[in-house]
Amino acid sequence: xxxxxxxxxxxxxxxxxxxxxxxxxxxxxxxxxxxxxxxxxxxxxxxxxxxxxxxxxxxxxxxxxxxxxxxxxxxxxxxxxxxxxxxxxxxxxxxxxxxxxxxxxxxxxxxxxxxxxxxxxxxxxxxxxxxxxxxxxxxxxxxxxxxxxxxxxxxxxxxxxxxxxxxxxxxxxxxxxxxxxxxxxx
Numbered sequence: 001x002x003x004x005x006x007x008x009x010x011x012x013x014x015x016x017x018x019x020x021x022x023x024x025x026x027x028x029x030x031x032x033x034x035x036x037x038x039x040x041x042x043x044x045x046x047x048x049x050x051x052x053x054x055x056x057x058x059x060x061x062x063x064x065x066x067x068x069x070x071x072x073x074x075x076x077x078x079x080x081x082x083x084x085x086x087x088x089x090x091x092x093x094x095x096x097x098x099x100x101x102x103x104x105x106x107x108x109x110x111x112x113x114x115x116x117x118x119x120x121x122x123x124x125x126x127x128x129x130x131x132x133x134x135x136x137x138x139x140x141x142x143x144x145x146x147x148x149x150x151x152x153x154x155x156x157x158x159x160x161x162x163x164x165x166x167x168x169x170x171x172x173x174x175x176x177x178x179x180x181x182x183x184x185x186x
Contacts, residue, residue: 001080003137008087009114016085019118019137020078023180027075030183031068053159054179055169063170070146077145081105085137087113107140120155120181131177138180139173148173 003020005012034051051067077083083105113136120132131139142148151172152158158175169175 001082002078003083003085006084006086008085008109012087015118015133016137019134020083022134022184023138023141024075024078026180026184027071027078030180031071031075033183034064034068034071050179050182053182054175066170074141074145077105078141083107083141083144085109085140105144107137107144109136109140119184120178121185132181134184135174135177135181138177142173142176146176147171148176150174 003016005016008016030050051063055063055067082103084103085107087109088111113133116131116133116136118133120135139148139150143150148171151174152169153174155178158169158172158178
């Protein structure tokens, strides 16, 4: 179970399943951090900072259980279901449209996949709008597992995003990608 690379390079055949494992590890780290209360500051910094940074300020009592549920669902599905990650068919240079019937989750990668770095290194002062392979997979997974959408793109427009409709960054795939990319470096 996990992520399978199809119509991708030999490197990605190994790299994509490993990124799937890294995404699950990062989700579990985020869940642990969000559910652990620090004695010295009532858990504010570890529980609220990255949530506020990527999803805007929400009432903690309502948002955290919802967020934890979405994170748990993502980790469970990534680790228990087969998810096929498709590249372009080399001979036709277009995505494969006929998927195996026994696989519920399928992801198609964009043309720029090969040019992306594996990870994006974010900082509080970063205006870095480039994506990474890790970020791209989190975005695609969030779209098929927790029903996010591409509303806004880029680090600058997503940070503290309360402007993506009434639910802010909670429904934007890029926000989930940057949120988990930040936790990966935690």
